[in-house]
Amino acid sequence: MGKKRLEDALTKTNENVKVVYRSFQLDPTLPKDINMSLSEAIAKKYGISIEQSKANNENIKKMALEVGLDFQLDTLILTNTFDAHRLTMLAKKHGLMNEMTDRLLHAYYTESKHIGDHQTLVELAKEIGLDEDEVKKMLSSNDMAEEVQADQQEASELGIRSIPFFLINRKYTITGAQPTETFVQAIEEIAKQDGPFTEITDEGVTCDENGCEIPKK
DSSP states (O other): OOOHHHHHHHHHHOOOOOOOOOOSSSSSSSSSSSOHHHHHHHHHHHHHHHHHHHHHHHHHHHHHHHHHHOTTTTSSSOOOOOOHHHHHHHHHHOOHHHHHHHHHHHHHHHHHOOOSHHHHHHHHHHTTTTHHHHHHHTTTSSSTHHHHHHHHHHHHHHEEEEEEEEEETTTEESSSSOOOHHHHHHHHHHHHTTTTOOOOOOOEEEEETTEEOOOOO
């Protein structure tokens, strides 16, 4: 949802913003195959009932619909996403990272596909124009692992612990799926403060559910 709201915000501002996706796993220790539903996993992680967990998921589904997303959380297949991230890094080499990211997210949240399964990843990659043999070769090796790990190490150094997380000009942060208006406000005010996303200063801004606070010069 945060990604969609950011995309909506970019259509409402004249600023020339370049979006770059980074690899991040909330739990890198997860196995590829998990015999547990999302509701069960959330209930276990936060110590709440299955009913509470399902109610939370229903709220998320309703919020997603408001921005045009069809989340099928009841049938979502939990998995370790490390190989999916490696695939996005391969796609990046071919200028298709955005397309691969969109396809993976739709497959995971809407189509309930197992994006930890190699054959599934191959089929998704073919859909956006990647070469099948190249994808299979990458998945059967450790290629792109260092690139994913480098992103995750950088996220750790930056103190990132949750998703979605947005870093603008490498110093301004927006956490969570904020309203579209919050993104618009942040982008426009940062552009006024720093110029057209080219000048970097030492000061920063943090945006949360209460909006954005831009430091005064």
